[in-house]
Amino acid sequence: MRCLLLLLALPLCAERINVPLRDPARPALVKVSTVNGSIKIKAHTGKDVIVDLDDSPPRTQPAPNGMKQILSGGGGVNVEEENNVVTIKSPHGNNSYLVLVPETSSVHIRSVNAKELRVEGVEGEINADTVNGSILIVDAAGPVVAHSLNGRLTANMKQVPSGKPMSFSTMNGQIDLTLPATAKADLRINNQRGETFSDFDVQVATSVKRTESGRDKGPKYKLDLEHTVTAQINGGGPEISMRSMNGRIYIRKAQ
Amino acid sequence: MPCSDFAASIADTLTGTASAPERARAEAHLAECPACRANAALWDALGELPVAAPSPALRTSFQQRLRPAPAQPRWPWLAVAAAAAIAAFSFLAGRYTAPSLPSADIASLRGEVRNLREVVALSLLDQQSASERLRGIRYSTALEATGPEVVDALARTLSNDTSVDVRLAAAEALRRFPLSPNVTDSAWRLLDSDDSPLVQVAVIDLLASRKDPAIRARLMALQTHRDLDKNVRDYLQALLSNQRQQGNPYQ
Known part of the structure; x- marks a missing residue:
């Protein structure tokens, strides 16, 4: 049975929308998208998804004396719930959100110019994508797939989920990944112009590809050093792919 | 009387149960047919063979076979060892004498396994989870050959x-x-x-x-x-x- 809840919130300041899930016993999937606003998602112990518009765009001018702001100018927000999938969209793409989600939720967040996409304490899968903003992921326990074209990617994992590949990619930003000291992982690192650092005991398996030319004259074979270097920490485990063209990559051991 | 009719009535003729007219016709045929006469002589000779009487030991042996088997075998390990030896011999005999699986069948089985892996990879590529789709891609690259x-x-x-x-x-x-x-x-x-x-x-x-x-x-x-x-x-x-x-x- 399908359950659809559609709420069109008025563009008021300090708007809070409480979204009950169709089946609170099952993990939710929360999708949030905006163009210019920032997105902050925090896990909480409640069963509902709570959308808070307190993070509204900053006022360009302070309120005159004796007056308070009553419209944010964010353009409103659409919130839909269908079978535990909560979709939060801004028609004009200018809203910033604070979204409280049950701990077991998975989140998909997407923005173009967000200053920051931030996810804290979520145990499900995190999928974050932005063009110009940074991504900060704190205390994640599920697989993370994150991309920022120009921004920095920072992720602090409580654990590396078994059997779940993860991936981080950026063109011009840096990747800063912190893993538990005992985390087992296979690393795929593609860092063409940047540098990669780690305090783990990383076992690097350099991939050199030999190709026979089949000619009598000239080069007999060619050796290609693959762009992608594979490596292991703590004996290997699920795959973590990291790709940065121009930025540094840090793989840190949690203290 | 043709030979085929005599052969059909020879049993009744030799045992004396045939009717008088049949016996007369059979005797007339035997008088003029040397083959049927030789055949009749053979049956007469077989009939003269003595019947062997059962020996007194036969009854004793039969009664022994009717007795229940002893509850415990005398050397139970011997039976187990013998069964194991027979099983091992049967396995080895089958292993070395059975015809090998044709290479076409092996190729077919490999093809089915590959197809199964391809199905798994294709299924993962359709998942909503990006991590699962990544898993499907890695699974597909592990295939030795693919369609x-x-x-x-x-x-x-x-x-x-x-x-x-x-x-x-x-x-x-x-x-x-x-x-x-x-x-x-x-x-x-x-x-x-x-x-x-x-x-x-x-x-x-x-x-x-x-x-x-x-x-x-x-x-x-x-x-x-x-x-x-x-x-x-x-x-x-x-x-x-x-x-x-x-x-x-x-x-």
Whole structure:
């Protein structure tokens, strides 16, 4: 049975929308998208998804004396719930959100110019994508797939989920990944112009590809050093792919 | 009386149960047919053989067979050992005498296993979870050989997946497989349509890995494309320059 809840919130300041899930016993999937606003998602112990518009765009001018702001100018927000999938969209793409989600939720967040996409304490899968903003992921326990074209990617994992590949990619930003000291992982690192650092005991398996030319004259074979270097920490485990063209990559051991 | 009629009535004639007219006709036939006479003589001789009487020991042996078997065998381990030896002998005899599985059957079984793996990879590529789709891509690259369905699915993922990371992984995976002209064409189109310069770089890597002079010429021309992202142009120029310096043996 399908359950659809559609709420069109008025563009008021300090708007809070409480979204009950169709089946609170099952993990939710929360999708949030905006163009210019920032997105902050925090896990909480409640069963509902709570959308808070307190993070509204900053006022360009302070309120005159004796007056308070009553419209944010964010353009409103659409919130839909269908079978535990909560979709939060801004028609004009200018809203910033604070979204409280049950701990077991998975989140998909997407923005173009967000200053920051931030996810804290979520145990499900995190999928974050932005063009110009940074991504900060704190205390994640599920697989993370994150991309920022120009921004920095920072992720602090409580654990590396078994059997779940993860991936981080950026063109011009840096990747800063912190893993538990005992985390087992296979690393795929593609860092063409940047540098990669780690305090783990990383076992690097350099991939050199030999190709026979089949000619009598000239080069007999060619050796290609693959762009992608594979490596292991703590004996290997699920795959973590990291790709940065121009930025540094840090793989840190949690203290 | 023909011979066939005599053969049918010979039993009654020899035992004396035939009617008088039948016996008369049989005796007339025997008088004039030496073959049937010899046959009748044989049956008479067989009838004269003595019947063996059962010996007194036969009854004793029969009664012994009717007794119940002893509850415990005298050497139970011997029975177990004998059974094990028979089983081992049977297994080894079967192992070394059975005809080997035809290579066509083995190839068929391998094909079925490969198809099963392909089905798993295709199924994972359709998942909502980006991590699961990444798993499907890695699963497909673990296939020793694959059919066009997996390559087409990877090409669709490269063109349409909403996650940049998944598209990057698909481009990297496709480098392992031969590409059809359609897949190659869709890769070229991505250089115009994909909004991620990182994916465009991965597509250039995919195309350059073909070692095809025609593709190289097209990549050379792409350098001057005015809409090309600066990072992508820099990467492409460095790639082509590097190939020139290395003296690419495939040109």
